[in-house]
Amino acid sequence: MFTSFFPAILVLSGCANEDYTRLYHTQDKADELNWEDIGELKHLGPTLYEQGVNFGLYSARAERIELLLFDDPESDRPTQQFPLTRYGDVWNLYVEGVGAGQHYGYIAWGPNWTHEEDFYPGSVIGFKADVDEAGNRFNPNKLLIDPYAQVVHRDHDWGRGSAASGPFRDQSTYGAASKGVIVESTYEWSDDAWQTARQSDNHDGHDWNDLIVYEVHLKGITMNAASNQFGVEHFGTYRGLGEGASYLADLGVTAVELLPIHEKPLDGGYWGYNNTSYFAPEVSYSSAWNDGAEPVEIIDEFKWMVDQLHQQDIEVLVDVVYNHTGEGGLWRTKLFYNDYDGDFLCDPGAAVNLDSQEVASLLGLRGIDSSNYYVLTNANQAYWTGSTGVGNQTRANHTPMNALIMDSLRYYVEELHVDGFRFDLAGVLGEPDNAPSQFWTSPVDTVLNEIADDPVLQQYNTRIIAEPWTTAYDGSTQYPMSANDPMYGWGEWNANFRDFWRSFINDDGWSLNQAQGAADFGAAVTGTRDRYDWIGKRPYHVVNFVTAHDGFTMFDLFSYEEKENGCGPLNPICCYDACSEWCDPNSGDDNNHSRTWGDDWTKRQMMRNAFVGLMISHGTPMMLGGDEWMRTQ
DSSP states (O other), rough: OOOOOOOOOEEEEESGGGGEEEESSSSHHHHHHGGGGGGGSSSEEEEEEEEEEEEEEEEEOOSEEEEEEEESSOOSOEEEEEEEOOOOOEEEEEEEEEOTTTTEEEEETTBBOOOTOOOOOTTTTTTSSOOOOOEEEEOTTTBOTTTTOOOBSSSSOOOTTOOOOOGGOOOOOOOOOOEEEEEOOOOSSSSSSHHHHTTSSOOTSSSSSSSOEEEEEHHHHHGGGGGGTTTTTTTTSSSHHHHHHHHHHHTOOOOEEESSSBOOTTSSSSSSSOOOSSSBOOOGGGGGHHHTTTHHHHHHHHHEEEEEHTTTEEEEEEEEEOSBBOOOOOOOOOOOOOOOOOOOOGGGGGOOOOTTOOOOOOOOOHHHHHHBBOOOOSSSSSSOOOOSSSOOOOOOOOOOOOOOHHHHHHHHHHOOOOOEEEEEEEGGSSSOEEEEEEOOSTTTHHHHHHHHHHHHHHHOOEEEEEBBEEEEETTTTTTOOSSTTTTOOOOOOOHHHHHHHHHHHTTTGGOOOGTTTTTHHHHTTTHHHHHHHGOOOOOEEEEEEEEOSSSOOOOHHHHOOOOSSSSSSSTTTHHHHSSSSTTTTTTTTOOOOOOOSSSSHHHHHHHHHHHHHHHHHHHHHEETTHHHHTTOO
């Protein structure tokens, strides 16, 4: 992805092991090596060369950033430690003598925690505030993940050190933190013909109107040992999905849509919608990582999975979450007033969060430059806000986050051969910078347009599909077509189709109409043309579904009148910790158009009816993984 080489004036390090590391900080050959463009965000992340690695990191608010290199990633002290040099808002350093397998991280100082020469890890020297009036949260005790790291070696180890600020501001996380790892993959693809076809307009069986999507959790699809009957030996992993690819081919789907596979924190929940990286695949999904293999094997295993699916003529779509991160803080397990109403003691409306504005976890972006990556609020910019419903909303249309989104997408297409993306809460990507929850009607000058017009994504006919709403508004029908290709543009999840078919089968039948919150029959079977045709979308741009990972499965849709979120074998945390953040009886939609049909034979018939409606209607059909097995949630 990056091609330039940046040598400069030689500076010998003053740290240990001087014999194997040389540093280049300042301009020497700028006239021939385009040194000036470092500040233009063209060389972020680690770039591996034959004799060393170039490190680039964006931070407009930092006053000093240091690179920490670890030969032993579990050590509490780095092997070497060097300051970076600032070029505009990009900090850069070329280190000669390091290469693939090197573990690393960053520490940063800024206005709220100034650099002092006598600072040492575990001290508060230079500390002024955990968060200042500009929203800065710099803390040199916290080792930070490089946003562009392609692999991280493990999750943060909270038992060894808290990433939180506030009372834990002086606790060093140099040993506890996740480290980025320099990797060089030499995986030999067998899907060259596939990639060539993706760049043509003649990919047999994969034209725009051929797609049949299967949405599934990567770990969940093969985690049960019963998947062994389909050839799976590595349960719940990238390799396991690749081993079971023939099952999906037999099912007849032409694309598998994977719930988020980017690295997430330990407290990020099962679904994975709380990412701490937009490059590194989740390490716990790798059988190689579980077996203690080299970090590059995590990347190679992901590639092998994609390769196997392509050999079965199945596209790989990835659910991406660029609207917020999982950096955590300010929502620990809450206390509740004792207002027992005979049904549920821990009424979420009575929750009391005792975390102060000083307490927040510093894992990556927040400690690198919080106010430039996140939407902040209140007088001293101490809290996070927005239309995600979970806080930590990113500034998707601000320079560094915009660059991170586009670089991440291109990396997954060019390097990992992913065929498309589903964008979680995509409406956030259309909001004006630093204007959270503001409904937009034009995507002009936003990353939504940039994605639709991107030459790399277009070159590979990359699928781009929006979850069109946020928790604050519904942006459906507002997603743009490309300005340079009228056939290419945003697809959208079609909730109108979902609501019509659920109601048609379970409740109102033919009488359902727009006033009742769903399309009529004619619109439902014609790609909801009345809503999408005005912007030039074709029926294939509209993704029809009856069930998705959120809420009811197909079996549940015909088995329960109302949602049931309480204690049970599929939600055991509610049995022993009803006040947990992960146990909320009000979670999920109340408008499910569901019904109890009694015996299993009738439920099966209702499910068949729903599948028929999905497949005969114009538009791209998406089925939920496990519905063919009558899975319950």
